[in-house]
Structure formats: structure tokens, C-alpha cells
Amino acid sequence: MTAEQKAATAATSSTAAKPTPDQGTDWIICRVCGYIEEAKYRDQPCPACGFPPTVWMDYKPRRINPRREKLLDFHFHPIAVHFPIVATVASFLVPVIALLIPSISNVLFSAISLAAMILPLLVIIGGISGYFGSKLRYKTGTSKIPKAKIYLTIIYFILSCAQAYIAIADGVNADNAWIMIVLGLVASFFAAKLGKMGSYLFAGRFGPYTAG
Numbered sequence: 001m002t003a004e005q006k007a008a009t010a011a012t013s014s015t016a017a018k019p020t021p022d023q024g025t026d027w028i029i030c031r032v033c034g035y036i037e038e039a040k041y042r043d044q045p046c047p048a049c050g051f052p053p054t055v056w057m058d059y060k061p062r063r064i065n066p067r068r069e070k071l072l073d074f075h076f077h078p079i080a081v082h083f084p085i086v087a088t089v090a091s092f093l094v095p096v097i098a099l100l101i102p103s104i105s106n107v108l109f110s111a112i113s114l115a116a117m118i119l120p121l122l123v124i125i126g127g128i129s130g131y132f133g134s135k136l137r138y139k140t141g142t143s144k145i146p147k148a149k150i151y152l153t154i155i156y157f158i159l160s161c162a163q164a165y166i167a168i169a170d171g172v173n174a175d176n177a178w179i180m181i182v183l184g185l186v187a188s189f190f191a192a193k194l195g196k197m198g199s200y201l202f203a204g205r206f207g208p209y210t211a212g
Helices: 003-016 066-072 076-080 082-100 100-138 144-169 177-203
Strands: 027-030 036-038 054-058
Touching: 066 100, 076 082, 076 100, 076 144, 082 100, 082 144, 082 177, 100 144, 100 177
Parallel strands: none
Antiparallel strands: 027 036, 027 054
């Protein structure tokens, strides 16, 4: 095979392969919502927020090891953190509803007791997946923001254990509902703080949102 034929074959293979930043694909990013897309779609509205094509700007992704990129593409952490967040928010909303509507309180208290019992496990899974996600993406889990997230996760876990203890010891009921509500509100604050710090890790503190 001649040098020209080899070059042509390589070019064809590169075109047929799935485009990645490592293959020199041009990328654009939405200045409104931060959505990243291939540059060939520059003339189309952003598929995430719907703003017109004028929101696009050039974007050059950070190179990352292909093996780590494949693991990150599973999105373990973004998926895992949704479960404890939902359970935590429910831990104060459901008791409030139960107190307001006594006719269904037994069902609601039983449901939130079960959710509270497994909440610590969900927090652990979310915390571990976040730590390994940080190691995969940044090769460290102990820099400033990841370390702060570890401390906040520990506090979040302690609060979830307190809720689980109430659920296991007495079951959530009208007598201890307000304790569960207060714990749920405080835990939700820490969950929200963790989510906000996670967004900093994903897109930077300001990221594309102030790029234009």
C-alpha cells in the first residue's frame, strides 16, 4: 500500500469513527445554559435551552484519558445523588402532609419511615461515587472543593443516621414528626450545598454562564 493510500485510509477511518475531542472535532458551547455540542450544529438553536444560534461560542474541551472518560460516561455520581436528595426532601415534606391530612397519615408515616431507614446507605453511595468521580475527572479527591464536599457529606450522613434512628426506634409518627421535619430541612440544606459545589466542579464557579 502506497503512502497516499495509507493516508486516505486513515482519513476515512477518522471520519467514520465517533467524534471525540481527541480526534480534533470542533465544539461549541451555549453561553446561556452551558450545553456542549459539535460545531456542525452551530446554525441550530441550543437543544437544551432553546435559545437561538447566536448563543453559541467556540469551545475546546479538556483532554482526558480515554479509559477514565469511558467510566465517567456512565454518570454514576449524577445518577446516584438523585436518590438521597429525593429521600431527604421527602423526609420533611411527607411528615408535613401527614400532619395536615390525618386521614392518610398512617400510610405516609410508614412510607417515610422506610425511606429514612435506607437514607444513610443512599448517602454513602452518593458520597463514594462523588469521590471516585472526582478522582477520575481531576486525578484528585482532596483539593479544596472535593475536600469540602467530603466534610459536608459526613455531616449529611450524620443527619441521615439521626433520621434513620428515629424511623427504626419508634417509626415516624405524629409525636416525632416535627423532629423528622427539622432534620430533613437541615439535611436538605446540606444536600443543596453539595449539589451547588458539584456544579462548580462540573462547569467552574461561573463556567459558560457568564461567558457572554
